[in-house]
Amino acid sequence: MKVCIIGAGVIGLSTAQSIYQHFHSRVSPLTIEVYADIFTPLTTSDGAAGFWQPYLYDNGNVKETQWNKETFDYLLSFLNSPDSIKMGIFLESGYNLCFEPMPEPSFKQAVLGFRQLSKRELEMFPGFSFGWFNTALVIEGKSYLPWLMDWLNQRGVKFFQRKIDSFKELSDSGADMIINCSGVRSGELQPDPELQPARGQIIKVDAPWLKHWVITHDSKLGTYNTPYLIPGSRLVTVGGVFQVGNWNRMNSSVEHKQIWEGACKLEPSLQHARIVEDWTGLRPARSKVRLERESIRCGGHSFEVIHNYGHGGFGLTIHRGCAEEAARLFGQFLEQKGLLTSQAKSRL
């Protein structure tokens, strides 16, 4: 049984991990291969701040809320382990700020100590009249992805640096199952009008006295189009923008100025911070995550694909829940093929 995964961002790597964990002892031989043209530290997952927080509302996508929570609980369970720092996981508290009262967010149950902000606290943020405080997690891609690759390497998962131009290419080379974790470029493998880049630009800053994340929300401008700052393990990520349809991977100096001014207004002490670098990334935005099986007919053959892409600005936030679901879908495929040993009933 050969599984070929396209994409080595957090989605591709964690899906490989879940599949290995669930099936390596139940399917023999199980070959898992990861194909990508870009690996850590150059993936979208690497550039992201790594802050665990979904969008405020799931718009009915309750499965996504569930996958987000699953991921949070999973990451939290590693906090006390000796690997937590290698994985790039740590707790961080902070503020979600709004201009007007808003309904409680989808993630209020998942995070720790969720509460509304008091009037006194809001005085620290002029212009904002409402908000919440909670403790969440940061999971830094630049640490997490190497940790995942290491984990996979040790278990015999092979990596190939190669751009895959079609699913057929992998099917022809013997893949029994293809898992499409190609993120924002998935449209090149199979057109998907619902998938769009949501361009983000950030500034990384040396400001180690900042210990809280602060995310502002403006329902008129949309998610991540207003200032936010997220202290990381070394630098603070300052943002941002969320530009749907913009494929430009270059940093814009106009946006740099806009982002910087917005952030300094939010946090005056930033004025004295040393700017280290700028980065631009394309979030793989979609109306909802595409996580489903597809049988694709090509000529006389058909081959199996599981799609796992379209995680927008919450890939790190949702990755584990989606990886487990992808593994579950793979399990269904194995069962249909009669390849799963009967006594080991899927516990997914």
Add this chain to the structure above:
Amino acid sequence: MKRVKVAVVGAGVVGLSTAVCIAETLPYCSVTLISEKFSPHTTSDGAAGILLPKEFPDIPLEWQQQWFKKSFEYLLAIADSPQASDAGVYLSSGYQIFKDVPRDKKPFWADLVFGFRYMTDHELKRFPDHKFGQAFTTLKCECLSYLPWLEQRFIAVGGRIIHEKVTDLHKLALNYDAIINCSGLGSRALLKDEEVYPVRGQILKLHAPWLKNFIRDGDGNTYIYPGIRFVSVGGTRQADDWRMELDERDREGILERSVRLEPSLRAAAILGLL
């Protein structure tokens, strides 16, 4: 014309802030700050600087509340300003955890910090030895930055600084109209006040920049305070102990207890010991 000559003895946080306060608010005073030790060699410099009051049994509670409230609001204004990083003042959130439920679950300062609440069961799961906890956001004031920043303010309003150990207040009184004694532990010798005694504390400075929130054990013997450039991990509370040298056993005890509360500290390099 500055008619009143004031001497402030001691340049720790108490002395320096007193000197600045008088110099800035009473323009008819000329203020001289006299001290043997200055930052970074004062006791204040070694402290983590977390704003977490202790209740003094012999001082009226309303006074303690007022003093803390004023200090908190004053420092909050600095934290909210562009000066925050120069002054070393910023917000810090975290937990105070207790192995046994304390009699006084809500201390006198609960409403003076931000967001004071009891920890949820979910939050307490990380601390299996502890049954109860408080979560809140307070301020941290790092004297390694704050004292030099105050010194600049003091000089800017004409304050004078003398590096000298004061051993005789009567002699000092010959040259000044008023003396404010902020000599801390030094008052024991200076005033022959036997009620002043040392409580020895030892800490480690660890490099653990991923730590953002503090953890303090309510018994006061273990605490982890993430700072600007390092994490202060402690501690000890040894009354009448004058030793300034490091104690190896204390260090091991501190590390062992703090790693139990925050396992990721195992990966932290030791930057310094105090």
